[in-house]
Amino acid sequence: MKRIKQAGPPVLVVALIAGCIGYILGCTQGERERETQALVEQPEQVSDQADQDGDAVEQLSPVRARSRDFYTPNSEDLGPDEMRLIACGTGMPTARPSQAASCWLLELGNGDKFIFDVGTGSGERIAAMQIPYNYLDKVFLSHLHTDHFGDLDALFVGGALAGRQKPLRVWGPSGDTPERGTQYALDHLLKALTWDLDGRRGITDPRGYHLEVHEFDYKAMNQIIYQENGVTIRSWPAIHALDGPVSFSVEWNGFKFVFGGDTFPNKWFDEYARDADLAIHECFIAVPDLITKFQFTPQTALAVGTQIHTAPEAFGKVMSRIEPRMAVAYHFFKDFDTTAAIHDRIRTTYDGPLSLAEDYMVWNITKDDIRVRMAIVDEDVWPPPATEQPQLPDASTRIPYSDEIAGGKLDVADVIQPTYDAINEEYGLHETQD
Ligand SMILES: [Zn+2]
Ligand SMILES: [Zn+2]
Numbered sequence: 001m002k003r004i005k006q007a008g009p010p011v012l013v014v015a016l017i018a019g020c021i022g023y024i025l026g027c028t029q030g031e032r033e034r035e036t037q038a039l040v041e042q043p044e045q046v047s048d049q050a051d052q053d054g055d056a057v058e059q060l061s062p063v064r065a066r067s068r069d070f071y072t073p074n075s076e077d078l079g080p081d082e083m084r085l086i087a088c089g090t091g092m093p094t095a096r097p098s099q100a101a102s103c104w105l106l107e108l109g110n111g112d113k114f115i116f117d118v119g120t121g122s123g124e125r126i127a128a129m130q131i132p133y134n135y136l137d138k139v140f141l142s143h144l145h146t147d148h149f150g151d152l153d154a155l156f157v158g159g160a161l162a163g164r165q166k167p168l169r170v171w172g173p174s175g176d177t178p179e180r181g182t183q184y185a186l187d188h189l190l191k192a193l194t195w196d197l198d199g200r201r202g203i204t205d206p207r208g209y210h211l212e213v214h215e216f217d218y219k220a221m222n223q224i225i226y227q228e229n230g231v232t233i234r235s236w237p238a239i240h241a242l243d244g245p246v247s248f249s250v251e252w253n254g255f256k257f258v259f260g261g262d263t264f265p266n267k268w269f270d271e272y273a274r275d276a277d278l279a280i281h282e283c284f285i286a287v288p289d290l291i292t293k294f295q296f297t298p299q300t301a302l303a304v305g306t307q308i309h310t311a312p313e314a315f316g317k318v319m320s321r322i323e324p325r326m327a328v329a330y331h332f333f334k335d336f337d338t339t340a341a342i343h344d345r346i347r348t349t350y351d352g353p354l355s356l357a358e359d360y361m362v363w364n365i366t367k368d369d370i371r372v373r374m375a376i377v378d379e380d381v382w383p384p385p386a387t388e389q390p391q392l393p394d395a396s397t398r399i400p401y402s403d404e405i406a407g408g409k410l411d412v413a414d415v416i417q418p419t420y421d422a423i424n425e426e427y428g429l430h431e432t433q434d
Contacts, residue, residue: 071362071375074130074384080109083255083365085278086375088125089117090330090357093147099333099359100125101147104259104280105136108252112231115139116248116259120150123158125359128377133164133208134387140226140233141172142261143245144185153189157196160208163386167210171225173218173235176243183215202398205390218244222272236272238263241308249273255365258324262331265310265318276324277365280357283329284309286341293338312342316349323352326370330357 058066078084084107091099101119105126108114113135115126126136136159141149149172156168172182190197190211197209216225219237226233231252238245240262247269250257258273260281273279285294290301305311309331310318319327327350332342339356346354353370355361360375400406413433424431 069373071373073128073375073377078107078109079366081253081366082109083107083252083257083277085257085363085365086129087330087357087359087361088115088129089119089122090334090359090361091119091121091147092331092333093120093145095121096333101150102142102261102331103151105129106250106257108231110229110231110252111135112229112252113138114233114250115155117142117148117261118151118155119147123151123154126155127158127162127381128360128375128379130378130381130384132384132387133159133162134166137164137166137169139168139170140248141170141182142238142247142259143173143240144175144180144182145241145262148261149185152186153193156211157193157209161200161204162383164208165205165386165388165391166207167212168208169212169214171214171216171233173244173246174215175218180242180244181215183213186211186213198399202393202395204393206393207391218246221268222249234272236268237266238269239266240264247273249276254367262309264307265314269318270321273322273324276322278326278328278363278370279319279322279324280328280330281315281318282310282331283312283315283342283346285332285338286312286345289338289341293333312345313349316346319350319352319354326353326355326363326365326372328355328357328363334358
């Protein structure tokens with residue numbers, strides 16, 4: 001069993017005390033710098049013990065910190081030969097607080113980040129990762145069910161407000177008619193946001209409020225739909241509800257990541273997902289639970305649970321054939337009384353590495369290891385730092401109120417003016433009230 005070695009806090013304490021004594025005795029700036037350096041670079045002096053297998057085991061102490069087995073966003077470097085996947089939504093089209101709908105954030109060691117699906121409720125999970133929004137400008141949609149793109153509007157508008165100073169780029173499949181394609185859906189999403197976007201004009205940095213849509217042929221077989229910066233993303237058809245849904249693979253630096261979206265088991269996934277380091281495939285709730293908990297009729301439960309979607313036993317059969325380093329099952333409500341049935345049914349057909357996904361599950365993937373943990377998040381997040389200075393909008397583009405509505409304002413200028421005075425003085429401005 002591998003455990004992570006940590007710098008020994010007693011070493012830090014000793015160095016800290018030495019540093020303080022040196023400071024009190026009046027040591028030179030150079031000495032203090034060398035001591036600070038020593039504090040950082042002090043080699044491990046507390047030797048770890050070995051377990052029966054010869055692996056290092058942390059030496060326990062009442063004052064030493066111990067390694068933690070959870071992920072806290074914004075606290076770990078990503079190695080140049082490492083990928084990190086975070087489940088930002090694993091649930092269903094029916095909303096629940098504990099599970100947003102499908103959303104997967106893939107971070108690569110070259111700095112690229114990709115969002116696969118942005119299902120309803122996933123925007124807040126993405127926000128919890130505290131990643132500057134300029135890095136979150138690439139979204140890939142597996143299909144146009146709301147549990148796979150229902151929070152695109154939230155990411156689009158909220159992301160721009162929170163520091164995305166560039167267009168949101170969205171890749172998605174065509175449909176069997178133009179009206180069933182991604183371009184049509186997003187053109188109309190923009191129309192639906194007319195009031196929202198007009199109301200922000202001339203007030204906030206305008207650069208993020210643009211969608212860049214890349215629609216590709218849903219029937220294309222393992223075709224490259226994205227290739228930049230050493231990253232290749234391919235798509236192939238999935239079988240789900242109507243023509244149009246797709247699955248994706250990402251190849252980078254010798255790694256292969258696969259996201260199936262929603263699909264009945266199919267021969268293309270069977271071919272193109274092979275040799276994946278990590279493969280996500282849907283795995284629906286077991287039929288008996290669809291009847292008792294979802295209150296489907298037996299007929300509907302059978303149709304939805306085994307034909308429109310992938311039953312757990314079928315998920316296992318798919319994974320037994322493609323043999324990924326890690327198989328990830330999602331698209332079920334993961335409760336104490338539903339998980340066992342899903343797990344047991346998968347295990348009738350698959351005995352390889354398996355993650356039953358839930359929101360905030362994190363996979364760190366290197367050539368040697370796949371580490372699976374849960375993220376512990378701060379729910380009270382504020383927008384992360386912007387990577388560029390904000391741009392002031394052209395205030396003349398602001399759309400005014402009608403005289404009738406503007407005339408309804410109460411006069412509160414006297415109580416607001418002190419705030420203007422204070423901010424103008426602090427920042428050297430000359431702003432005036434409307
Ligand atoms: Zn779907
Ligand atoms: Zn779905």
